[in-house]
Amino acid sequence: xxxxxxxxxxxxxxxxxxxxxxxxxxxxxxxxxxxxxxxxxxxxxxxxxxxxxxxxxxxxxxxxxxxxxxxxxxxxxxxxxxxxxxxxxxxxxxxxxxxxxxxxxxxxxxxxxxxxxxxxxxxxxxxxxxxxxxxxxxxxxxxxxxxxxxxxxxxxxxxxxxxxxxxxxxxxxxxxxxxxxxxxxxxxxxxxxxxxxxxxxxxxxxxxxxxxxxxxxxxxxxxxxxxxxxxxxxxxxxxxxxxxxxxxxxxxxxxxxxxxxxxxxxxxxxxxxxxxxxxxxxxxxxxxxxxxxxxxxxxxxxxxxxxxxxxxxxxx
Amino acid sequence: xxxxxxxxxxxxxxxxxxxxxxxxxxxxxxxxxxxxxxxxxxxxxxxxxxxxxxxxxxxxxxxxxxxxxxxxxxxxxxxxxxxxxxxxxxxxxxxxxxxxxxxxxxxxxxxxxxxxxxxxxxxxxxxxxxxxxxxxxxxxxxxxxxxxxxxxxxxxxxxxxxxxxxxxxxxxxxxxxxxxxxxxxxxxxxxxxxxxxxxxxxxxxxxxxxxxxxxxxxxxxxxxxxxxxxxxxxxxxxxxxxxxxxxxxxxxxxxxxxxxxxxxxxxxxxxxxxxxxxxxxxxx
Numbered sequence: 065x066x067x068x069x070x071x072x073x074x075x076x077x078x079x080x081x082x083x084x085x086x087x088x089x090x091x092x093x094x095x096x097x098x099x100x101x102x103x104x105x106x107x108x109x110x111x112x113x114x115x116x117x118x119x120x121x122x123x124x125x126x127x128x129x130x131x132x133x134x135x136x137x138x139x140x141x142x143x144x145x146x147x148x149x150x151x152x153x154x155x156x157x158x159x160x161x162x163x164x165x166x167x168x169x170x171x172x173x174x175x176x177x178x179x180x181x182x183x184x185x186x187x188x189x190x191x192x193x194x195x196x197x198x199x200x201x202x203x204x205x206x207x208x209x210x211x212x213x214x215x216x217x218x219x220x221x222x223x224x225x226x227x228x229x230x231x232x233x234x235x236x237x238x239x240x241x242x243x244x245x246x247x248x249x250x251x252x253x254x255x256x257x258x259x260x261x262x263x264x265x266x267x268x269x270x271x272x273x274x275x276x277x278x279x280x281x282x283x284x285x286x287x288x289x290x291x292x293x294x295x296x297x298x299x300x301x302x303x304x305x306x307x308x309x310x311x312x313x314x315x316x317x318x319x320x321x322x323x324x325x326x327x328x329x330x331x332x333x334x335x336x337x338x339x340x341x342x343x344x345x346x347x348x349x350x351x352x353x354x355x356x357x358x359x360x361x362x363x364x365x366x367x368x369x370x371x372x373x374x375x376x377x378x379x380x
Numbered sequence: 381x382x383x384x385x386x387x388x389x390x391x392x393x394x395x396x397x398x399x400x401x402x403x404x405x406x407x408x409x410x411x412x413x414x415x416x417x418x419x420x421x422x423x424x425x426x427x428x429x430x431x432x433x434x435x436x437x438x439x440x441x442x443x444x445x446x447x448x449x450x451x452x453x454x455x456x457x458x459x460x461x462x463x464x465x466x467x468x469x470x471x472x473x474x475x476x477x478x479x480x481x482x483x484x485x486x487x488x489x490x491x492x493x494x495x496x497x498x499x500x501x502x503x504x505x506x507x508x509x510x511x512x513x514x515x516x517x518x519x520x521x522x523x524x525x526x527x528x529x530x531x532x533x534x535x536x537x538x539x540x541x542x543x544x545x546x547x548x549x550x551x552x553x554x555x556x557x558x559x560x561x562x563x564x565x566x567x568x569x570x571x572x573x574x575x576x577x578x579x580x581x582x583x584x585x586x587x588x589x590x591x592x593x594x595x596x597x598x599x600x601x602x603x604x605x606x607x608x609x610x611x612x613x614x615x616x617x618x619x620x621x622x623x624x625x626x627x628x629x630x631x632x633x634x635x636x637x638x639x640x641x642x643x644x645x646x647x648x649x650x651x652x653x654x655x656x657x658x659x660x661x662x663x664x
Contacts, residue, residue: 078566081566081567082482082486082488084478085478085479085481085482086478086479086482086483086494088475088479088534088535088536089475089476089479089494089498089535089536089541090494091535092475092532092534092535092536092537093494093497093498093501093536093538095516095532095535096501096509096513096532096535097497097500097501097504097509097538098497099512100508100509100510100511100512100513100516101508101509103511103512103515104508104509104511104512107511107512114515114518161408164401164404164405164408167401168401168405175405175409177650178409178412178413179408179409179412180654181412181413181416181643182412182415182416184591184639184642184643184646185416185639185642186591186594186595186614186638186639186642187595187597187614188595188597188614188615188617188618188638189614189617189635189638189639191618192617192618192621192631192635193415193416193419193632193635194415196419196422196628196631196632197415197418197419201433202430202431202432202433202434202628203433204418204422204433204435206433207433207434207435236412236415240657243654243657243658244657244658247658289503292503292505295505296505296506296507298507298598299597299598302597302601302618303597303618306618306619306621307618307621310621333505333507336507336510337507337601337602340510340511340514341514341602346511346515349511350511350512353507353508353509353510353511354508356505356507356508357504357505357508360503360504360505360508361504364500364503364504367503368496368499373546374499
């Protein structure tokens with residue numbers, strides 16, 4: 065595995081050096097990634113409750129998943145909703161703010177910090193803050209809406225509004241994507257805009273023919289990492305349900321709260337958590353994990369083909 | 381005569397668009413900073429007032445920030461978070477800096493396989509592997525503690541290795557070559573030449589790791605939720621309002637206290653931080 069090629073001017077490094085440097089990371093990949101991936105597939109064909117050893121039951125878990133599970137499609141549907149709505153909304157907002165900031169000359173550092181700052185807020189703190197700000201009875205948001213004569217909705221307490229409320233939170237913390245877009249926009253060579261102007265391009269034409277092609281790698285990166293993040297959407301939804309329902313519970317108790325209100329925030333990964341760690345149906349939860357792996361792997365392949373930083377060639 | 385008029389017109393248009401731009405900027409800034417301001421204001425209200433619809437505190441209850449340490453095991457929560465985040469970061473550095481250096485600078489058979497495995501491990505949802513990993517930790521009798529979240533970092537963290545590798549690639553090869561010609565050993569090259577030059581990259585990886593551990597909710601939910609003594613502050617905050625009813629002013633005070641360390645670290649390391657984010661998505 066670690067045979068060296070002697071390449072020109074670089075000195076030959078001893079094998080034990082590579083092994084010592086990389087050994088722990090390779091061990092980590094095997095123990096915490098390769099083995100669990102294989103074991104998940106194995107467990108998915110068993111009935112397993114952590115107390116007695118796994119018992120082989122063939123495809124029964126998958127049969128249950130696709131035909132009988134009462135909530136898995138509700139959960140998958142909610143996750144899909146976040147993939148389809150949350151990801152584009154966050155990217156468009158970040159892109160809009162980045163376009164605005166790239167034109168600002170004076171105090172640019174100040175404005176960047178202002179729009180980046182919310183992205184720093186720990187996600188649990190952000191959710192707790194939003195559930196309070198949007199709480200229907202006494203929350204400041206509905207109070208402010210009222211002064212404009214608008215009757216605010218029930219936000220996190222209404223199944224129709226709970227997901228859009230989390231989208232508002234997602235917009236608030238778009239700073240991490242915005243910074244990447246901003247760096248991409250600042251990297252567009254100024255000469256290309258000047259050349260376009262000389263050719264008589266209008267400003268929308270410059271945006272379409274100069275800016276967009278130049279930042280498309282960043283855009284692909286943001287879309288695919290955004291989708292992968294949305295597929296595992298967990299913390300924000302789980303904390304929103306816990307705080308908005310005003311109930312506490314751990315382990316089995318938490319299962320009753322997740323999804324509040326009315327399963328509207330129950331995402332796929334939360335359902336996996338409920339079945340695996342709330343009910344200790346580890347075999348069945350493994351089948352859910354394998355399905356998640358298949359879907360995530362499809363997006364991973366796209367990402368690794370299209371994003372240069374994720375291809376190994378440049379290590380030379 | 382026409383030129384100056386056109387120029388004046390252009391300048392007039394510039395001023396107008398400058399004004400329009402700044403109206404939009406200021407409005408957005410109010411919307412983005414508003415939530416933080418409202419949270420801080422509510423944390424200073426009396427609990428009775430926090431239960432009514434109001435924005436400005438009638439009396440400024442700075443004592444909320446004392447009450448909070450008395451009523452909630454906040455010191456223990458913070459201690460657990462600091463313990464988790466600090467050890468995770470140190471362990472990650474010890475294991476991931478050497479691995480990233482080798483992947484960036486040494487050509488050997490199997491390097492591409494390892495690199496691809498690291499990318500996949502970094503991007504794959506953690507829930508895919510969560511069950512077998514949980515089974516392993518429960519066999520070691522370490523569930524109910526934060527160790528299952530800390531110890532794996534001794535064996536490398538995929539995202540950190542990726543980030544550090546991207547940074548090492550930006551350091552010109554010539555420095556290492558020159559040190560070798562001067563008789564430096566391979567360890568010497570890494571420790572005395574490369575590591576000091578990669579300090580911003582190492583700092584960025586350390587900050588990301590610290591933040592991710594500090595903010596982590598899923599990990600503690602999985603491993604420590606049934607043992608209150610091990611709760612870190614992010615997990616404690618998430619369960620607090622459920623357990624303590626509608627004590628909004630106290631809840632907001634905890635929220636502010638959870639945000640403060642992260643914001644303080646950011647202001648000290650802003651440049652490094654932004655560079656690190658950019659490096660993962662744009663460069664390379």
